[in-house]
Amino acid sequence: MPHVEVLPNSAASVAPGWTYVVDTGYDPSKVAINPKNKKRAAANPNQRGENELSSRQQTAIARRIAELNRDNDPKQSIPIPGKTSIPKTQNARRIIQYQRQIKHWLDDEEAQLAQVQQVPQPSARSAPSRPVAQPLRRSSIMAPVPPTPSEATPAPPAPSSHMDLEDDPLLAIDSSMPPPINQAELDALLSASPLSYAASHVAPPPTGGPPPRHFCDNCGYWGKIKCLKCGARVCGMECKDAHEATRCLKWA
Amino acid sequence: MAPRSKKATTVPSQTLVIDNGAYTLKAGLVPSAASDLSYDNCSMIPNCIARSTRDKRTYVASELADCKDFGELAFRRPVEKGFIINWEAQKAIWEHEFMDSSAGAGLRCDPKDTNLLLTEKPNCPKELQKNCDEIVFEQFEFAAYYRCVGGALNAYHPPSLGSLPQECLLLIDTSYSDTTIMPVYNGQLIHPAVRRLTVGGKLLTNYLKELSSLRHYNMLEETYLLNEIKEAVSFVAPSSQHFSKDLERTWKGRLGDKRELDSSIVLDYVLPDYEQSVHGYARPHDPAKSRMRRGLQPLQGPREDLLPLGNERFAVPELLFNPTDIGIHEVGLPGAVMEVLNGLPEALKVGMLANVVVVGGNTLIAGFMDRLEAELRSLVPANYLLNMVRADDPIKHTWLGAARFASQPEVIKEVLVTKAEYDERGSTWLGKKFAGESR
Ligand SMILES: [Zn+2]
Numbered sequence A: 001m002p003h004v005e006v007l008p009n010s011a012a013s014v015a016p017g018w019t020y021v022v023d024t025g026y027d028p029s030k031v032a033i034n035p036k037n038k039k040r041a042a043a044n045p046n047q048r049g050e051n052e053l054s055s056r057q058q059t060a061i062a063r064r065i066a067e068l069n070r071d072n073d074p075k076q077s078i079p080i081p082g083k084t085s086i087p088k089t090q091n092a093r094r095i096i097q098y099q100r101q102i103k104h105w106l107d108d109e110e111a112q113l114a115q116v117q118q119v120p121q122p123s124a125r126s127a128p129s130r131p132v133a134q135p136l137r138r139s140s141i142m143a144p145v146p147p148t149p150s151e152a153t154p155a156p157p158a159p160s161s162h163m164d165l166e167d168d169p170l171l172a173i174d175s176s177m178p179p180p181i182n183q184a185e186l187d188a189l190l191s192a193s194p195l196s197y198a199a200s201h202v203a204p205p206p207t208g209g210p211p212p213r214h215f216c217d218n219c220g221y222w223g224k225i226k227c228l229k230c231g232a233r234v235c236g237m238e239c240k241d242a243h244e245a246t247r248c249l250k251w252a
Numbered sequence B: 001m002a003p004r005s006k007k008a009t010t011v012p013s014q015t016l017v018i019d020n021g022a023y024t025l026k027a028g029l030v031p032s033a034a035s036d037l038s039y040d041n042c043s044m045i046p047n048c049i050a051r052s053t054r055d056k057r058t059y060v061a062s063e064l065a066d067c068k069d070f071g072e073l074a075f076r077r078p079v080e081k082g083f084i085i086n087w088e089a090q091k092a093i094w095e096h097e098f099m100d101s102s103a104g105a106g107l108r109c110d111p112k113d114t115n116l117l118l119t120e121k122p123n124c125p126k127e128l129q130k131n132c133d134e135i136v137f138e139q140f141e142f143a144a145y146y147r148c149v150g151g152a153l154n155a156y157h158p159p160s161l162g163s164l165p166q167e168c169l170l171l172i173d174t175s176y177s178d179t180t181i182m183p184v185y186n187g188q189l190i191h192p193a194v195r196r197l198t199v200g201g202k203l204l205t206n207y208l209k210e211l212s213s214l215r216h217y218n219m220l221e222e223t224y225l226l227n228e229i230k231e232a233v234s235f236v237a238p239s240s241q242h243f244s245k246d247l248e249r250t251w252k253g254r255l256g257d258k259r260e261l262d263s264s265i266v267l268d269y270v271l272p273d274y275e276q277s278v279h280g281y282a283r284p285h286d287p288a289k290s291r292m293r294r295g296l297q298p299l300q301g302p303r304e305d306l307l308p309l310g311n312e313r314f315a316v317p318e319l320l321f322n323p324t325d326i327g328i329h330e331v332g333l334p335g336a337v338m339e340v341l342n343g344l345p346e347a348l349k350v351g352m353l354a355n356v357v358v359v360g361g362n363t364l365i366a367g368f369m370d371r372l373e374a375e376l377r378s379l380v381p382a383n384y385l386l387n388m389v390r391a392d393d394p395i396k397h398t399w400l401g402a403a404r405f406a407s408q409p410e411v412i413k414e415v416l417v418t419k420a421e422y423d424e425r426g427s428t429w430l431g432k433k434f435a436g437e438s439r
């Protein structure tokens, strides 16, 4: 018997191994006018969201991204042509012989940080893996819905307190001047250590934002149909066949 | 002549400045007190060793200019994610470009008589920094050396008003390895506020390669070609709404409801055959040609291999603005810039927004700057001034900033460490010194 999962809000037509899911093909103009997705999510808190991924799918995506982000092909070895100078010291010899990939160095960095963090540190000098405070990440500046520039014909509303100054832009900017910088705060910021590589990545989009967009795995159009074998999306029956013949389960 | 330093140790009067990128390294010899530095002083050199299975030749770095057949060309790159990880290859490339008889005019130098200013990406693992420092002094034996994050040296470009270094600078570097956002105060990087996005030019090229291979030909070995195609045809949609519209215009429709592809947006890329042509080119999509290609219509005209490009043109660079489109759990570039700013005190935030400089090869994608500026504008409080520019030469700009820094004798002397000091105090001390921990 084919395993058919009917997703919440799915339309009628169901094919073996396939089901229509609501086209969340993200259109910010629709989201802005009619935020029905949010309401629906709130109304059905217990239903599995159609955007949720199984851990298998998540692993598959992570592998694909790692592949897309790879610098060198480990299967390939291109020897250095011609003569090069011989290592001059023991250090140099050791370093020149390393054939490790960046992944190994970054794993080492994380492992060392984990060790350091287990031992109580007398000095605050070691690289924190995240800044101590994450100030204002979800502040009002980060609008929950991402910008829709062409739509924003009227400029984003300024705080009302500035409205009366609008006809004098210089004055408006002047009036919004922040408090002068605190030297101690600045010094602390300038002398703080860098984050680790892993910690330096930006945060995911804010949770209140628009849902991720889904695209057809085959042709790149909106992905309206979900493959139940691997979770990929396709746009229609034609691309469903192509997907099954090519990439279904490729990254799983 | 440079004024003699009052410091006991003297350093050579020329500095080799290297911005050592994963895709290209930017380099040039900078004389002390040079006053007329420009992009022309910078050489751009492929930072790779390439091997062709066709002509069985191995090309080291600048030798790639001699290559006439980029088919199935394999690359070995000493830099991964922006950091030097393979010194066997990096050493061979540096020797080839700067020290051996193969070195280009104006680049050849004797390290014993030269300072080295080497830039790095932010958040480099300490072990890799240590390896780098040891190789510079123990293998190359440069007379003196300074290593720092390249982005920060963009504060040494002459500002329209005010003095050097520029007081507040928000540098966005969207290049091959990734995209980094660096707030710089008085020439000093504010390390804990730096953030990076996984998406860079490499990921975009690989994504286009993956899509083209899935949809048309197996091109998995054609990295060089796909990079060329990406540079020729990509554009960033002006907004999410435009993106949706363009997606419609490039859709084939469904069975029984086929749509004609809009040839004002769909292109055919004529692939090079590496016999008559070394480079391909794009032209508007011709449906007849694609029917011929699929054997639905008799062949006419010269035989050519066409790669049709529809939504790939804008869906690929879209990843810079919506990394979640392929499942990367990161906010897009405009949101990332806000994350960086929100880690700063309010006064600095205002200063940074008034001086945003964008560098890196991805800035050359058509529409990139307009989209970034529009989205950033809508995120920044309306009463804040936003002043954002792309560097005139976004690829060489960081090098030129570094060169300007290196050309000021009293500035560079402050930070250079001599080989004698290194020999006396070692690489652990040096690592701390460059990290600003032992002033
Ligand atoms: Zn499709």
Ligand SMILES: [Zn+2]
Pocket: A227, A228, A229, A230, A231, A232, A243, A244, A247, A248, A249
């Ligand atoms: Zn599937």
